[in-house]
Amino acid sequence: LGNLNLNVASPARTTVVDLLQEKHPIPSECLEPPVVTLPRPYDIDLVSSDSSVLRCTLTAVPESPTVLKKCRLPLGLILHPFKDLKKLVMVETSIIVRCRSCRAYINPYVRFVDRNWNCNICGRANRLPDEFYYNPQTGKIGDPSLRPEIQNSSIEFIAPAHEYENRPPQPACYIFILDVSARAVQSGYLVMFRDVLLESLRLLPGDNRTIIGFIAVDSFLHFFQLRENLKPKEFVVSDVDDIVMPSKSFLLFYLDDSMDAVESFLNDLPERFADNTDPKCALGSAITAGFELIATIGGRLTVFQTVLPDIGNGSLTSREDPNLRAAKEVTNMNAASDFYKNLALKCTERMIAVDLFVLGDAYVDLATVCKCNFIKMLFLFFLNSIAYVICFQGDVVTYSSGSVYYYPNFDACSNPVEMERFRSDFGRYLRRKIGFEAVMRIRLSYGLSVHSFFGNFFVCSSNMAKLSNVNPDSAFGVLLNLDDNIDQPVVCIQAAVLYSTCHGQRRIRVHTICLPTSESILEIHNGADLPAIIALISRMAVDRCLSQQGTIQMAREASINAVVDCLYAFRSASGSREFGTLLCSRNMRLFPIFILALLKCKAFAHGYSIKLDHRISAMLQFKIMPISNMILELYPNLYALHAISESNPVAPLLPLSFEKIDRHGLYLMDTGRYMYLYVGQGISDTLCKSIFRVNSYKEINSVTVDLEDENGKNEQGMLICNFIRSITSDRLQKVPLRIIKEDSPSKELFLTRLIDDRSETSFSYVEFLNFLQKEICGK
Template structure:
């Protein structure tokens, strides 16, 4: 093979790229690389040289000078060899020197054979720019850069493929890295609503050109949208690699439903058990497929191309699993250990003196009664049972067809037994009259109960005995500390411990009973949901153990009092939504990944049954899980695939598998790692890690770990991506797509679950930690970075209905500098809404919103806003209503009116949401940024 070195002009060298099988030309002065020779080739196509370029060296315009240049190996690793190789032979004609248009993409199935065809691609609604922060004048490259189209019949081909490659410029298509200085770029709340950096896969990675081939980020998102090819590169970036999964998110209006494959033809890899997806390859004339995880060759099932509904040949390319990153299969019998079980709900209701007096029992029974029709029961198989408890257990026999129930009392709580073998767990449909009668009079039966104490542990054991042969959900409603029988705990709240290194002890379970019982439940497919109401210490940290290991959820209503309408409405709404929620039973979840990637640790509500199998007796909607990923060896593939599979039984008795597939390109460029980082996913993973560390170590360790992780990322970026390198710098540089990570970290440090304070009751802190580890990213972000609106001067269209529903005001930065004395402001974190009223608010505003004559007569505190006959009142109410509805989950935030000169505790609580301000010992955002800069610069600054 002849070398072109002797023909090169001065200042150029040539290097043979083994992967691309082509000469790469390098300008020695600048390091700039290009595929075509920098000189006219007299023979047009010299042996051993690349296709001939145009007759003159490539123009050096300023536009081209801005493009990022990649070394050959780097380009190859990121985009794959196919990106470098021209279509074979002149039969395809040459390619116009312009980016590929959407109508000129590869046809699925033909690409594998090297054939190109024109293919219409429907425009994706709401499509985002091709990369994060893209400059508008750059062309959009879609799937195949620069080639893949044929000239129309009779057209002369454009001479030379080199033009095509000069147009291709890999750096231009890739993620763009923009640096920002945190010292001069204050947080912009709208940044958190941007989509994460684009996933830019090599051409032909997917069989399908469907916009849904990659899982939507609301189901699964990775902390990096370009995976480093080696662990050393990942370590150099200091960004944690992890996956945030919400497998069963609720569908809002306009959301695409998950496609359902009903023919029970499920193609899986014989070796690694990966489910067929849009990123496999068909080989051997389409009779076999190659796994995208382990490269194993597998046979295509015989019925894969058969439409069983019409009993005729089907279109393989229309199958949902080849076009969608999220798909659900109806599972055949081999996926069942036993026939699908009915949904079972057992309600454990505390009827001790506190529970009756607070109105909890009356509200709970009324809510169950009103929602009986909403409990999933389409197949009329759902079973329910009721146990009420104080220091004794009260069972109810509910015979089918009867209109009344009989109560059976068991006072022996040391050796729990069921007083009757039948009629305690009954069919909801058949025993409906008896159930309705019981719920109607349950509160009155215990109205005079003066017993103080709770035998929660024995009640749980009794419920377990009733349902362990089936599985299902135990719903606990408790108003007091468990004090009798198994699982009894003592009040360990000690104000002297708060704020000290011993505080983390209060966040650990006080009794081993709850963990061991939870593991028993998990084995028997029983989940536990906790609704906790105590005005006094209730040891949320201990009781939340049950939902944690059984994949349930905890809900906390401190100082609940149903005589306050707001308390009753909030609980009734949330409890009703939980009852109506379709639940997935007997579930197991496993995450598979491409070669050399391993799931290393798991965060969330489940029990890890084997090294990577997560047991979930039920999978609630909108519950999030975080998984850390380790790179075990160098990755050579141009992209990796991450696939989550959840095998479960629907509450309607159908066995299904939900499969969520994400494909992510690999890179050996540190700049791509930073440019692809997803700050929301990183913050979600850090929240989970911080909570775990606060329990296993100390709260202070968790705070230090968060701060140090932020410092590490900033140091890594400064050392490798800025001119300052290891020296001191007056700036604090980070990539544009990570500019909110510092303020999110500050939000975590100031969150009740982790915050440094001697004033936070352990129950509130433990519940906040439950939220930090279970909320999906969409709900977690406002929880750690609240939303702040100015209402008194919002534009006239805000609060009215537009095309996308109620139009919301622009969010403000979280600082009290934005508060005005005459203003009305809304601050909310997804759990609580504050309506801040300035002391100089004009009487007309007070009248329009609160129907009161002046600020002086307005009272602060928990309230329900009146809906008045004026436009401003209706707009404010619409904004509050939209705030309560716009996020996924069952939560119904309380509304508090906060007067500027009102009660100090309420004012401080509302102001604590403005996390960019200084509060107590916690720094302001500017102070925090300065601390980070000093730490990043070390002693040299």
């Protein structure tokens, strides 16, 4: 370890922070992982490397299980394997070089010895094929270390068909299942669905084999035959308990051959059901029908829901008691039926993903439709002094590697904020890259093993997960075991995703990282990756809640114990016994505030009314959120916009405390999914005219503001709008902006996100620190 030099301090130079001396910490917008300096010969300069696709919670890995136990930190991974990467190198070769023993892919951290290469995962010596001396990027024969596989930590191979195909790659297949009940029609979503799909229809990922189909559902199932130069033909199935479907050849069609017919159908769609007064919805039967349609192909079911499925297969009754929403223990978080569990297993077997768009505030029982208590495996592990029981959930969304999109209070006429969010999300959903029939495998150096997975997929074996679809917006968590002592200066971790493109090509995307090992507890704490730790703990907390025996209170206690044990371990390792302090390493100083934010978020909060579907939706989002999204969701960025000027065009970042709010100010809160523009009652008339185009605060009556409209804006107004655009310019979806006036009922949306402040049922940040100090002193 003599050559090991992390950019974090060594034990003798540890940077220690007393948390009690910082009343209002401000998490920066970009919380990058600690930079790692590897010992020779692993300290290589890579052409491209993106830490966001594969992050380990500890950038200095403990050398033994004993050291890991003393650290009291979770060892795990956050993977974002299909993320849109600007510099992803593509390699097409006749031979993909892999280890003959562990089957790891050749990567930058292997060692070349003569004409052999030593695997950095298992250590086996492998013969280097002659073809590997040819560089496909330069077209020259020479040094194998210059090959793109050795120069890039993330790489994508075009797989040879004979080696990586069990069957011909499936075509892109998209089935849209539309709730057309009376509530759905009243919400106006069909118009928005039509508009966005028409805009994206010719941009859907696929080729001339792309297949599309539509099913509408109320008390009946409505199927449609669309052919060029013919009017759409509708088939209505009234028996939703025993479905007899028309021939698949009528209901599935190639998009290229039927483009005009599809566009004509979509244009008439809202009008077709405009007078529908049927309040019921046979959603379970509709999803079953969609599955039967493409069971021999695979693909994606996109489901839209506005009401509880109350007729046909998988029908449900309301289980929510409004009087218990604020209870300390939340009931009915487990599934009411096995129907969706069984359907999920069928979808997974046939490589069909199910994505659910829930629109409106009606109770739809997401706990059943999107989370059923099918236990595939049971793991028992001990972290932070308490036992977790992780139950792998089987449901129509999670097992099929789908996603849930939730839009409470959606109404196309009266709620422009949710309408804009739906438009943006659905547009991105339709046009983004997609991978079909995917498999993800994790390979680890000796001593490490996969303990459990967190995310939306089906776990096939101890280190492999099956994904019906894979998309660039979903991330996954992995908890690792340290089974044995590590006698090497580094460990390596490799994640590989084999998938089919929408053009029918098999590809393998491989990500590899190398990390130093350490026996020093202080060094390990100083190299801890806090955002990755928070992302992993939040996923573990969600699984704790959704397990059969789990409760929200257990998840809350586990999260608190995580930070207590971390601070206690650091204090013990540092040898400090100074009275009246709460010490931690500098890079972990935000751990308490993020845990406090986790306790206050909709998923885990108690003591105030939260609708059950709202809570379940928040949990499901945590399961797949990339790190950057999760950090903003937990602790939003708060900017003082009124402080912007020509000499200072960047708004200062503020802690989330009402103590920092001035009644004369204008503030922007960025939660990632929403932006709130908080307007103090004392705001100047000049800003009102420039930003809102009204004469005074009292005249502000709109819910949103158009940042693109430059008419009437003075210099400061232009600077403010430019700043807001600048912080969202690199986001893949448009973030809706909502105006919140100081004296409006919607003020609560803003106040509940002020994490530093005390509420009726939760600590302020300072009170939480004092509580942690007492817990540590009591150990």
